[in-house]
Amino acid sequence: MTVLAPPLRLVDVSKSFGGVQVLKPLRLDMVQGEMLALLGPSGCGKTTTLRLIAGFEVPDTGSVVINGRDMTAMPPNKRGLGMVFQNYSLFPHMTVGENVAFGLRMRGASAAEKTKRVRAMLQMVRLESFEDRRISQLSGGQQQRIALARALATEPSILLLDEPLGALDKNLRERMQFELRDIQHRLGITCILVTHDQEEALTMSDRVAVMAHGEVKQVGHPTDVYERPRSRFVSEFLGTANIFTGTVKAQEGAAWRVAIDPRGCAEPLIAAETLQLGQRVTLAVRPEKLVLGPPKADAITARVRDIVFRGAYFAYELTLPNQEQPLFVYTQKREAVPDDGIVGLTWAPDSAVILEEPA
Numbered sequence: 001m002t003v004l005a006p007p008l009r010l011v012d013v014s015k016s017f018g019g020v021q022v023l024k025p026l027r028l029d030m031v032q033g034e035m036l037a038l039l040g041p042s043g044c045g046k047t048t049t050l051r052l053i054a055g056f057e058v059p060d061t062g063s064v065v066i067n068g069r070d071m072t073a074m075p076p077n078k079r080g081l082g083m084v085f086q087n088y089s090l091f092p093h094m095t096v097g098e099n100v101a102f103g104l105r106m107r108g109a110s111a112a113e114k115t116k117r118v119r120a121m122l123q124m125v126r127l128e129s130f131e132d133r134r135i136s137q138l139s140g141g142q143q144q145r146i147a148l149a150r151a152l153a154t155e156p157s158i159l160l161l162d163e164p165l166g167a168l169d170k171n172l173r174e175r176m177q178f179e180l181r182d183i184q185h186r187l188g189i190t191c192i193l194v195t196h197d198q199e200e201a202l203t204m205s206d207r208v209a210v211m212a213h214g215e216v217k218q219v220g221h222p223t224d225v226y227e228r229p230r231s232r233f234v235s236e237f238l239g240t241a242n243i244f245t246g247t248v249k250a251q252e253g254a255a256w257r258v259a260i261d262p263r264g265c266a267e268p269l270i271a272a273e274t275l276q277l278g279q280r281v282t283l284a285v286r287p288e289k290l291v292l293g294p295p296k297a298d299a300i301t302a303r304v305r306d307i308v309f310r311g312a313y314f315a316y317e318l319t320l321p322n323q324e325q326p327l328f329v330y331t332q333k334r335e336a337v338p339d340d341g342i343v344g345l346t347w348a349p350d351s352a353v354i355l356e357e358p359a
């Protein structure tokens with residue numbers, strides 16, 4: 001039995017520009033056929049990572065291994081990769097067909113092969129009749145599809161996408177997310193999607209690598225990084241998070257009673273592995289996991305400040321006594337709130353996550 005090498009392996013790849021390290025040594029193994037999202041705020045090093053993989057940048061340390069071969073010193077056109085850039089980078093003086101055929105021409109493909117392949121690619125992105133058009137005659141969404149067709153024409157082993165939908169308006173972007181995902185599934189191609197859009201990363205990928213300051217903070221299945229964030233940064237970057245601090249008071253079976261700050265607030269149960277009595281902890285609870293009810297012992301007393309209808313759910317903004325930071329609760333139906341606005345907040349023990357890195 002042969003064990004296939006991972007399609008991509010980054011071994012301690014790092015990069016500095018002008019003495020500033022923009023990518024700390026990064027280790028990453030990809031799985032054949034997966035869509036991996038590189039998610040992080042602007043400037044965190046996503047594009048640099050992609051350019052190192054593609055060969056447009058040379059790493060200061062480490063190596064880029066593609067399908068078991070060390071490609072660190074290999075020029076971009078010898079790596080067998082396809083790339084879609086943020087601004088598409090289509091050739092404006094060429095037709096759609098010539099753009100799609102570009103990589104094939106560079107490889108010296110025959111005219112018959114080029115024709116066949118261009119047709120197949122245009123059919124895949126549903127722009128069959130556009131072969132002779134100029135790039136300037138295409139809409140943003142169509143240009144995006146042509147850039148994708150061009151990147152896939154040479155049958156790359158990995159597809160690299162740098163904010164491919166960033167220039168499209170919301171509706172079109174959501175449609176293209178499904179289309180892109182569908183094409184990726186049909187081809188079974190290994191794919192890296194760079195994005196700063198949390199929703200896009202969560203809906204499109206098999207795994208998400210959350211980056212900050214040139215570092216991957218956490219890698220995992222979308223539900224895993226969303227529901228079990230390890231740091232405050234990851235919990236807040238992936239959506240709204242309610243952050244609490246408290247002190248561990250007692251163990252009860254597989255859960256722990258934690259006295260939430262400020263003193264006397266409440267002592268809810270938190271499911272967690274080993275904690276120490278007296279330990280200070282920071283925890284995160286998603287707005288949809290907080291439960292609104294009447295004030296009672298064991299519930300956190302809070303005051304409702306605002307209720308906003310957001311279409312798919314209701315968002316409650318609440319405050320704790322003497323706390324600046326608001327809390328957010330999302331509910332499917334509108335809950336009854338007493339005239340004085342005072343409610344009790346509870347959660348299931350496994351809905352709160354103890355953060356390993358409070359920062």
Ligand SMILES: Nc1ncnc2c1ncn2[C@@H]1O[C@H](COP(=O)(O)OP(=O)(O)O)[C@@H](O)[C@H]1O
Nearest residue numbers: 017018022040041042043044045046047048049
């Ligand atoms: N060629 C370059 N020369 C100098 N600085 C660069 C260069 N490319 C990127 N940087 C810097 O590296 C950091 C990471 O950039 P980048 O990888 O483009 O971030 P992202 O794609 O996550 O927004 C930024 O601070 C950026 O200014």
Ligand SMILES: [Mg+2]
Nearest residue numbers: 043046047048
């Ligand atoms: Mg970028």
